[in-house]
Amino acid sequence: MNSRAQIRRLSDGRRLHLHDGPIDVILEASGEPGEVERAYRASAARFTNILGELCSELRFLRAPARLDSKLPGGPVARRMLDAVLPFCDETFITPMAAVAGAVAEELLDEMTSAAILKKAYVNDGGDIAFHLAPGERFVIGMVELPQKPSMFGTTAIHCDDPVRGIATSGWRGRSFSLGIADSATVLASHAALADAAATLIANAVDLPGHPAIYRVPACDLAPDSDLGSRLVTQEIGQLARSEIHQALNSGIAVAESFQRRGLIHSAALTLRGIVQTVEPHVTLPAAESCSR
C-alpha cells in the first residue's frame, strides 16, 4: 500500500472511490456479491501501483508520440501510447492526452479478469471505461458544464454497440485545452482512444486569432506541462452566434474524419449552449435545448 492512495466505498455502499495524487476514480461493478467484492479487491490492489508506474516514465509520456516511439514499460503507459499513435503523424499529441482513459481501462480490465460481472464502469474524472455482459446496457447522461450539472442529453449503450469508452474534453476541465469547446464528448471502442480523440476534437473547436479569446503559454501556468509553450485557453469573451457555429464546425470536421477512419463511434460538441453531434446514436431532447 502506498502512503497516498485512498480507497473507500462511498456512502451508498455500492461505488468505490479511489484517489491518488492527481488520479480520482469512481467505479461500480454489478453482479453476484462475491464477484463484485473480488472485482473491487482486484481494482484496489492494482490502483495503488498505477501512479508510481506512470511517474517512472513521465518524461517519455510527456514527449510527443511518434510512430517509431519505443514501447513503454508499464501497461497503462502502453495503453496511452497505443491510443495516441493513430493521430501522431498528423498532429502534435503526447501519450498524456490519453492518461485518464488508459487508467480507467486498466482498472476495468483488472476487474473483469478477476470476476464475472454483469456490468461495470470506471469513471476517471469523466473519462469512462465500461463493461457490458450480453443483454446489458448503460444509459449515460451528458453534462455541458461540470459546475452546472444539468444534462443536455442522454445516450444508451447496448452490449451490441461497439462502444466501451466515453471521454469528454474541454477548456474548462482540469487539463489545458488548445481549443474553446465547452465540452467534446466522444464514444469509442475503448476509453483511452476516446480520451485522445476528445482532446484533439476539443482542440479543433477553435477560432484562431480571435481577439476575445485569451490564451497563455501552457508552461507559464505549469512549467512542466507536456504542452510546452503552446497557447492554452484561459478565458473567452463575447462570441457571435455565427462564430460559435464556425468553431463547432471545425471540431465536427475533425470528428467526422476520425469517424471515417474508424477511430471513433460518435461525438457531441458544445459551445455556449449550442450542441452539434456526429452520428445519430446520441438522442437529444427537443430542439429548444439545443439552442439554449
Add this chain to the structure above:
Amino acid sequence: MADDAIRCDACPVLCYIKPGRTGACDRYANAGGKLIRIDPHVVLERAVERGDTLVPFLETVRDWDGTLLNGEQTFVTAIGAGTTYPDYKPAPFIISSEVAGVDMVTVVTEGIFSYCGVKLKIDTDRHLGPECSTVRSQGQAIGHVTTSEYGSQMMSLGGVRHLTGGTRREGTATCDALLNLCNGNAVELTVDNGAAIEVQANQPPVVDGVREERMRVGCGSATIGMFAKQWFGKVDEVVVVDDHITGVLSEHQAGKLLGVPETGIKMKGQRSTPGRYFRVAEPGTSWGGTNIDDPLSILDPFDPEAARPGLRLLMVSTTGEHRAYFELDETLTPREKDLPEPLARSVERIRDNCEPALCTVLFMGGAGGSLRAGVTENPVQLTHSVGKALTRVTCGGAPVYVWPGGGITFMVDVSRVPANAFGYVPTPALVAPIEFSLRLSDYAALGGYMDSVKPLHSITHEDDASRRISAHADNPWPLAPERGNK
C-alpha cells in the same frame, strides 16, 4: 526552470507549481512561495432535523448557491483550513457568529500532530497476540497490543516514538497506517507471535482471513446462566466453550438450581468454581477463542459411575458460531448427531444476542505550542480555558474527549469526523482538524487575535472553495449549549 515555481512532493508527479496555481491534482497549491493543501474547506451544516448524514466528497455541490446562512445552523470546520505551522501566526480562520443571542467565536486550524496515535478496539474473543506484543504494518513496528477488555482486544498504534523516534521506514509505515485508519480505510496488521488482522473503522475485523461476525454474548459461565432454563429438559449436558471461562451446565450453579443431575462429564483445564473452568485449551482463533477445532478434545472420558448411554450433550461457543451435538454410545463415547430442532433454536438465540463485532478507531493527539499560539498570544490561557470548559474543542465538528490534567490531549471517534478529514506531512506527522469555540468575550480575555476575527457570513460568501456538508446525525451540534457534562 522558473525560479518562482516550487516543487510539490506530495506525490511522485512532483509538479512544479507557479505562484497562485495548483498542481495537477488541484489539491496542493503555491501560495506566495509556500506549498499549501487546498482540499475544499468543509463547512458543516446543521441538518439534524432533516436526518441527513454526511455526504461523501464527490457528491457535494462545490458551488455556493448564495443562500444567506443562519449563523446558528452553520459551523466552519478546520478541514482544509490550512495550518499555522511552523509560524506563530493567527489561525487561518477565526470566525464569529451569534448563538442564542451570545457572540461566539470559533478558531479553526488544522493541527500538525507529531504526538498522536490511534486507540483501536477490536471486538473479538479470538487471541490476537500476547499483551505488549509488537503490532506491525508493512513489516514495521507501529504499535503494541494492550489490555483485553470485555469482548474486545485493545491496541495502541502510533505515538511519537514510532512516528519520529525510529527509522524513516518505521515512521512512514506508522504514518500510513494511522492516516488510513483515521480516514476510514482498511489496514492490514500483524501481531508478533499472534494473528494477522485487517481492521477498518466501523467494520468487522478480519482475523487470519476470517471475518468476525459477532461479539460473544458473555463468558462461558455467563452463557450457561443466561440459557440454562431454555436448555433444561431438552438436553442433559451443555458445555459452553470459552477461552476465558468455559461453563458446564450440570455442575454450574444455574444447573444445580434447576436440579440438573450429574452427567459424569470430565473437563480438562483448571476448575475455578463449580461448573467454571479456566484454560481448557490454548488461546487461538477457533472455538470460543481457543485453538481447538474438535470440541471433544477438551473432555476426558466420562465417569462410568455417573454417565449412561444415550446421554445428550451440546457443545457450543460463546457466539453460537461453533456448535456440535453428541449422544453417548454403549461405551460412553460421544457420537456426533444432527442438532435437534429445539437446541438449534437456542444456539440461534445465542447468536441473536451477540452484538455485531466492529473495529473502532479513536484518534488521540495533543495540541502543541504552535497550534495553541495560533489561537492566542498567551497559549497557556487556552489550556486553562479548555480545562475550565469555557472553550469547547471539536475535531471536524465532532465531539472530543479532552483528557483531564495538563495540556490539550484529546480523543475523537474518527467515524464521527467528516470523510477524509485527516492528512499528513512528511515529518512524518498527522494533520487533523481542530476547532476551539468560545464566547467572544472569553476569547478577548484570554488574549485572542481580535483583529483577525471575521464574521461567519464573510467566510461562507467570499470563500467559494468551501464545501457544505450535513452534520453527522449522531454528533451534538458543536455550538449547542452544553448540557451539564464537564
